[in-house]
């Protein structure tokens with residue numbers, strides 16, 4: 062079963078801005094799903110529609126097989142959202158916040174689970190202070206605890222590590238990984254693409270409200286990410302029309318130190334050997350060479366730059 066099936070979801074705000082344009086997307090149950098996009102891409106708009114704080118203009122969403130917009134009460138109990146904005150009643154303590162939130166979901170506060178959440182999110186020492194006395198990072202962790210207090214089956218994290226230091230970020234991710242290993246589906250938006258690449262097994266990229274791609278992370282990195290062979294000749298290399306035709310299959314780009322060739326992929330290998338031989342037969346042996354593969358950030362920048370260029 063899929064955790065989420067999003068079909069033709071569109072949101073046009075009152076000012077005429079279409080923040081999400083006919084997005085169709087599937088989030089498999091049990092996945093750790095990265096929803097990526099540059100600022101203003103429409104990620105929060107999508108999340109806010111799932112969280113019932115923004116109304117869609119059109120489209121359908123099913124959550125674990127139930128229609129989200131008509132079966133709201135059932136669906137709400139199964140979703141935990143960590144929003145981007147932090148807002149607590151300053152007179153509540155973190156423990157009161159979690160008890161109160163349990164009540165909102167119609168659950169009796171589970172004190173053992175609340176204690177575990179405080180422990181895992183390093184809030185035990187602060188759980189009886191007023192929330193206004195907490196630092197920004199502590200408040201963000203309290204938001205995470207609040208999203209988990211009713212034991213949701215889908216956890217949505219909108220930029221959860223903004224303002225959280227490296228050590229706590231690691232702990233937060235190890236906790237999320239554990240939850241995911243227990244079958245909880247996690248949908249994450251982040252601008253830390255290295256974290257997304259490491260944690261997530263599915264990825265979708267949206268830009269200017271449009272879905273650019275959605276696929277398993279491994280597939281994205283093996284099929285879309287490309288590798289380049291850099292050949293260093295210690296001096297600029299000039300490509301003539303002739304060279305271009307000889308090396309054309311490798312999309313050659315000359316630079317100050319030599320030439321860069323794009324490697325293709327085939328099952329079990331790449332075109333490294335052919336590219337190297339083509340360069341050597343034209344320019345001779347290089348003084349140095351190396352292969353660099355694109356990471357998720359490179360792919361993201363390439364795809365979103367193309368989108369921006371296409372719309373200019």
Ligand SMILES: Nc1ncnc2c1ncn2[C@@H]1O[C@H](COP(=O)(O)OP(=O)(O)OP(=O)(O)O)[C@@H](O)[C@H]1O
Nearest residue numbers: 074076078080098099100101102103104105106107
């Ligand atoms: N309430 C609103 N009314 C009008 N336009 C809005 C509203 N909320 C968001 N927008 C616009 O919709 C677009 C998408 O915004 P959204 O916040 O969904 O993007 P995002 O991908 O979450 O960005 P970020 O990474 O900066 O948080 C932006 O152009 C934004 O200005």
